[in-house]
Amino acid sequence: MLPSVAQQISAIKSRFEETIIPEIPEQAKFARDQAQFILVTLSWLLEVHEHQYRFEVVENHQYRSGVADLVAIAQGSAGMSDLLREVSALLASPAPKATEAMIPLSTLEGQNRSLKGFVARLYKAIPEEAPEKAEQARHVLKRLSLQQGERDRAFYRRTGYVEGPDSLGDLLYRSE
Secondary structure, eight states, X not given: OOOOHHHHHHHHHHHIIIIIGGGSOTTOHHHHHHHHXXXXXXXXXXXXXXXXXXXXXXXXXXXXXXXXXXHHHHTTOGGGXXXXXXXXXXXHSOOOOTTTTOSOHHHHHHHHHHHHHHHHHHHHHHHHHOGGGHHHHHXXXXXXXXXXXXXXXXXXXXXXXXXXXXOHHHHHTTTO
């Protein structure tokens, strides 16, 4: 299983605390302070990364609402027509649904692991229970495997473990 972002950050934090900091000489106060800053930052990342997307969705909706309120107040002001056109164009652009990102990342990761487990169980069971449908099951598994491989290569391409031609953002937003 490939590690999650939280697991990667946690592993780095542990190595830093257990291996690197003890090796920094006591008299190297500046280096020790910098190491503590890195630990605080890694702890912060572990706490907030799971909520980043939801944070952005909530902020987007709150600011869209505020901008719409200000546009309503500014309507009819002669000197603001260019600004109001620009703002109206932005407000007309696609926005995330208000209910989007309600599920915490760790819950979603757990669901995905369960889904993958069910894919494996179903793939094994179909040929046994319905041999005539085995080819259809192989087609689905092949498609899922190729898609997963492409996502994994993009996700981990900067780690040095795998190479991928696409950035994760390019890959994930290609179909939109």
